[in-house]
Amino acid sequence: MAIADRRRGTPQRNFARFIHAFNTEARMAARSWTVHWLGWIWPLILFVVISGIYQAGTLQDMPVAVVDQDHSTLSRQYVRQLDAGSHASLVTAEGGLSEALDGLQQGDQYGLIYLPHDFEADALAGRQPSAAFYYNSLFYAAGFYSTLDASGLTAGLQQSMRPQLAAGMGLSMPGLASISVAFESLYNASGNYIYYQQFAAVVHLLQLFVIVATIHVLAREAPELRASSPHILRAKALGVRLVGKLAPYTLLFSTLLMIEVFFLVWLNGAVIKGSVLWMLAITAFYVAASQAVGLVLFIFTANRFSAYSLVGMLIGIAQTYSGVLIPALAMPLPAQLISHIEPLTHALSGLFDQFLRDAPGTSGLYACLKLSLYPLIAYVIAKQRLRKRLDFSPA
Template sequence: MEMGRLKAGWRCFNRSFNVEAKAGSRSIVLHWLTWIFPLLLFTLISANFSAGTLLELPIAAIDHDHTTLSRKIIRNLDAGSHAQVNIYQDGIEQALIDLRSAKIYALLYIPHSFEADVLAGRQPSPVLYYNGLFYGAGLYSTQDYPGLISELNQTYSQILATAIGHPLPPLAQVNLSYESLFNASGNFIYYQLFAATIHLLQLFVVTCTIYVLSRRKMLLKAKPFSLALMGKLAPYTIGYTILLMVEIAALVIYSGARVNGNPLFMLAIGFCYVMAAQSIGLLLFTFTKDIITAYTLIGLLVGIAMTYSGIAVPELSMPLAAQIIANIEPLTHALYALFDIFLRGISATSVLYVCGLLVLYPLATAFLVRKRLPLRLHGEDIR
């Protein structure tokens, strides 16, 4: 009897899987959602970070000194890899307008009598502002500036010491050694680009899940319903897992990144992560009145994921309420584990723990939607 039930369940799952796979292969919308648009977007983002970081970001320079030293600062900053300096003759007001509108990402201001104050030992301060709303572009446009100022300080300290006839006091020799995970030392390939890949995958998975469910009213006729539902979603679970592996492989092959852990661990976590993301799409579809509302709430989901996944703000610096929200979001657990595999490698026990956490999401979702979903599929907006 039990064997007969298992065979019947497998036939239902297999039939639903095959029907969905054939229907999905004939749908241009699903082709765009499952691989064309994700790969196009991944390619465009990768092109921005082709050198490992952002290069030649436009910044403005306001030079009120017009001396050899001020021109040297501007010239050397422009010679660096991160900044492309544009001298603004119209004044600081226009530069501030362009800074707010992201026509430039930073503003270098050199005050009057700058060189004279330097040679007199009065320690004037050229200032480099950046637009904090554009965190990546704004911050990285300033990367060459600290080293430039440090070099000038060392050069002119020697000049002033010679002029006054006193040697500089000896400085302490300090060696600073650190290893940073949150700040990826300027390399976007290992941090922002990898994180963006994981983030965008969730967006497409949730959207695709809602779209597939909205066009499959015939699902109600299948018995058992739960296995038929799993069969409908399984082709996309496999497809998005393969897509994630292809994108990570592209990072390794074309961007020079290196996976330090076991790639098979990434496959396991990626598969469980896609299922968790599908469960979010299933929840949005089930507990909204219409498809438009479900699609609209995806924007809220993306905002929460970006804010609380540890990318914009480290989780340890969040208040307790925010940390709870971060740990409810499956992206947080998947992202941390994938980062560990990508950057340093983790044990099989840790991978099993993360996979177990991610599997809890579809299990909890199945419990929540078991009665509501069949009613939702009777809706007038379902085809």
């Protein structure tokens, strides 16, 4: 009977331990300058900087140099119409080809159009002259965008010249088929980098903040910083107290990311295509997964500085493997596997699905399930190793 009573009381006792750990940690966090710094001051400053970088949103009017050797009606029409397009802003290279090439090499312009001598005369005589559009494919985004209007312009000019050329050949022009490729860019029709690159950068940065904050908070329980903090994890029931200790930060960083996403959406007039609730759920699971990474790093390092150093390693790796710089499907197989180990990859996929894409409703659930694996694995490791790490770390 007594054993049964004790068993009945266990959930209540664990809940009380959780609440105690939560309240103690939350009070401590509210007084900690470091938590304020990591929890909102530094993230919001960096959010402003990243927003500044992508303020323009889309790439338009990319500078392109023009070397017009012909100065004919056709060449001037070519230049005028390309300049009137939205992607290129043409600059005449007064110093000729060498000056234009210098500008291209030094990144002052991203493209160079070269219209040769007798461009118009050759076109009317049927000698098929070539206008060369050199673009910088190293600065790929700017270089590629500067060329986007060229093929449409060329097709238009070709069409307008055909009747005149056919008449010159003494033949009548038959009706020709034409295909317009209606390329519909799904999920991000305007090609806005704010919705993709900036969003991904903000989500990525949050992971770093969560990991570093988790290491710092746990180090306060270890001898290296113990004097400055109450010892929540020293008491019985490590697991539930650990969850209670980390839960205030799960709430803090989930709220932070949702506020940042809200600013991003509100300031840019974006529309969330999916469910805000799923976004919130994915965010909470993502924060918990990042805390799990911080917990494991803390457990397997001798002191917090070693753990912080390993976070530096995560920066480049998470960024590379998340699929933002290079799509995961285009990576070699081993890289795709590493990409799937990273919580950032799943968080970004789930959040993009809700924010931009018409993904199936189950996508949010899958993202949460995948992200929930990290805290579960970390919890098992922590039950085995955390106490040892806290006792034996250097004072």
